[in-house]
Each structure stands twice: as structure tokens, then as C-alpha cells.
Amino acid sequence: MNRPFLILLGVIGVTVPLLLSSPAHAVNPDEILSNTVLEERARDISQELRCLVCQNQSIDDSDADLARDLRVLVRERLVAGDTDQQVIDYIVARYGDYVLLNPPLKPETYVLWASPIVLAILALIAVAAFYRRKQRESGAKPDKLSKDEQTRLNEILETAQKDGSK
Known part of the structure; x- marks a missing residue:
């Protein structure tokens, strides 16, 4: 069977029961x-x-x-x-x-009406903070090595080069 026919059949199979219910x-x-x-x-x-x-x-x-x-x-x-x-x-x-x-909508129900809006704003703030932190972490440069660490790294690299040339 061809693909458009199967799609049409699927759409009909989903919508007809919904329309008849x-x-x-x-x-x-x-x-x-x-x-x-x-x-x-x-x-x-x-x-x-x-x-x-x-x-x-x-x-x-x-x-x-x-x-x-x-x-x-x-x-x-x-x-x-x-x-x-x-x-x-x-x-x-x-x-x-x-x-x-x-x-x-009256003073006794303000919290009921406002809570979805407040929750949506809090969710947006949380998402923005998450992405801002993620962006900050990905853009941050790694810390420079201390003098001792750099010396040790150079020794390891020299040793590896000597072992590799043998």
C-alpha cells in the first residue's frame, strides 16, 4: 500500500471514534x-x-x-x-x-486564580537560570596550571616522547 493511503486510514481511524463519541x-x-x-x-x-x-x-x-x-x-x-x-x-x-x-474572581479566590500564573513564571525563571548556568559553564576557560603542575606535565610529556622514540 502507498504511504498517503495509510496516513489517511490512520487519521480516519482516530477521528471517527472521537466524532461519534x-x-x-x-x-x-x-x-x-x-x-x-x-x-x-x-x-x-x-x-x-x-x-x-x-x-x-x-x-x-x-x-x-x-x-x-x-x-x-x-x-x-x-x-x-x-x-x-x-x-x-x-x-x-x-x-x-x-x-x-x-x-x-474575588479576594477569597485570588490565590486560586493567580497560582497558575505564578507557577508559570517560576518555571520560566528556573529554565532561564538553568540555561544561563549551562552557558556560563560551557564558555568558561579552564584554570591555568600552577608552576609545579606545568613542570610535572612537561616531565611526563618528555618521558612519553623518549619512550615513543625508542
């Missing part, structure tokens, strides 16, 4: 509301809330028991007539800003 939601059938409008709102809210057990997933994607409890709580609040913002505010009041996947 959809996110796996952990919502159990017994949690789903019969009202499709409320269920859609519940799903939208669940995508904004962090699973406190998994920490890197929304409660909509998590199988943890706490995530299930939060999904049920969101649906209960919606059925009770709360707006989306009221539901989010209620959960944030109970669990804090950390439960939001995108926490608000």
Missing part, C-alpha cells in the same frame, strides 16, 4: 426528571458544579455517591421552583466556592 454522564435513570425542561436545566447546572470527591469532574460526569446526592438536590430545588442561580447559590452556600468548576 459523546460524554459519559453518570446520571442514573431514577434521577432523571419527567419534565424535559427541568431535566435540561438540571443537566446545565450539574455541568457547572464540581464533584467534591473526584475534584476534576462535574457532578454530571461523576459516579461518586456525593455527586449523586448533589444531582438529586439540584433536581429537588428545581422542582421546588428555584431559578438556576438560586440552586447554584444554595449549593455554594453549603459547600463553598470550591464546588464551582469556574469559581468567581
